[in-house]
Every structure is written in structure tokens, then in C-alpha cells.
Amino acid sequence: MTSMAVALVDHMGSDLTVVNAARVSFGKHSDDFDKKDEKLITYLAEHGHWSPFAHAFLQFRIKAPIFVARQLVKHQVGLTWNEVSRRYVDDEPEFYIPKVWRGRAASNKQGSEGVVKAAGMSNDAVAQTIVMAQKNYRKLLEEGVAPEMARMILPQNTMTEWYWSGSLHAFARVCTQRLDHHTQQETQAVAALIHQHCEEHFPVSWAALTTTH
Numbered sequence: 001m002t003s004m005a006v007a008l009v010d011h012m013g014s015d016l017t018v019v020n021a022a023r024v025s026f027g028k029h030s031d032d033f034d035k036k037d038e039k040l041i042t043y044l045a046e047h048g049h050w051s052p053f054a055h056a057f058l059q060f061r062i063k064a065p066i067f068v069a070r071q072l073v074k075h076q077v078g079l080t081w082n083e084v085s086r087r088y089v090d091d092e093p094e095f096y097i098p099k100v101w102r103g104r105a106a107s108n109k110q111g112s113e114g115v116v117k118a119a120g121m122s123n124d125a126v127a128q129t130i131v132m133a134q135k136n137y138r139k140l141l142e143e144g145v146a147p148e149m150a151r152m153i154l155p156q157n158t159m160t161e162w163y164w165s166g167s168l169h170a171f172a173r174v175c176t177q178r179l180d181h182h183t184q185q186e187t188q189a190v191a192a193l194i195h196q197h198c199e200e201h202f203p204v205s206w207a208a209l210t211t212t213h
Helices: 015-026 035-046 051-055 066-072 119-142 147-153 168-178 185-201 203-212
Strands: 005-012 057-065 079-083 102-104 112-115 159-167
Touching: 005 185, 015 035, 015 051, 015 203, 035 051, 035 203, 051 159, 051 168, 057 066, 057 168, 057 185, 066 159, 066 185, 079 168, 119 147, 159 168, 168 185, 168 203, 185 203
Parallel strands: none
Antiparallel strands: 005 057, 057 159, 079 159, 102 112
């Protein structure tokens, strides 16, 4: 089973970056971060002054199954996404298999709840699908079919990778929405890893952004 992963590639700025972006309106600049700056950040977040938080950036390399990526790519504002393309890459695909199979939620048309007892049957079905997909994918390539067409037979649990870059404010929106308990657990898992990196490098700003949304 291939696991999902979120690696921080780079980041720019700190909580002080946010403060100085806000205070430049008054021609002010701080070299050290203090309690007054914490209060300013809280004020900015509480009153929806988002632009100072857009001067802090992060870049991630993320690995997850296609069905997870297609949910996360819906977040566009303040973010840039570049993904591996099987138009050009035709190496052996990797696949995601969940540790447990959740049941369909009874209360609404989407979501999940509980655990399916016949998980063994579910695992068998996925294993059979993977074996068949791998075999036929490789066969198409061997027959000369272009990778951009051969890829169409790969299932949604095929792993993909992408660079995801954007402002601290943009990733705060991602995590605020995707860490909600109503969202799909696999997207929650990716958001939780992003959350850890943002919290580590921008502790004051991240706390303010994610508690005031």
C-alpha cells in the first residue's frame, strides 16, 4: 500500500513578515516580534484583513491518489498547482489502498460513516482491479499506444504527485474547509499534514487564521 505524503519544499517569511506588511501602511517597520505584534495579527484575522497574510508563502510536494487530488485542486485562489503528467511519464503506477472501508452515510447523499464489515471482499475487488489495470496499461504501451491515451484505463486510486504553492492565507482556507469533520477523510489527512507545516513556521498567524474563520 502506498501512503500519502506532504513534504515542505520551501517557505518564505514569518509572522514578522505579516506584521510588517500591515504596518507599511503607516510607514512603520519592526525588526523584532513582540506581544503587540501578536495582537495586531489577531486583529487582522478577526477583521478579515487578508492581504498581509498573502505575503507569506509555502511550497509543498504532495503525493496522494487521484481522487483526493481532484478534490483539493478545486482550491484555486492564491494557489498554484503543477502535477506529474502521464502524457510524459509512463513508469509503473502506484496505487492507494485504504486501511479500512467506510460505509455510506445514512444521513445525507455524500460522506461516510462506520466501517464496512466485509472489508476482505472490498480489498479483493481493489486488488483485482489493480492487477488488471497494470496489465492492460503496460500492454497498451507495448503496442505503441501514446501514454496520454493509455493512462485513461488507470483507476482513481492511482497515485499522483504535484507541487502546490501559495500564500499562507490561501492554505488557511484550504485547511479550514478540509479539516472539517464532514469532509472526506483522505483529504483531511492531506490537510492535516499541511496544517502541521504552516503551524510550525507561522505559529501566531496560523492560529489566528484558523480560529477566526
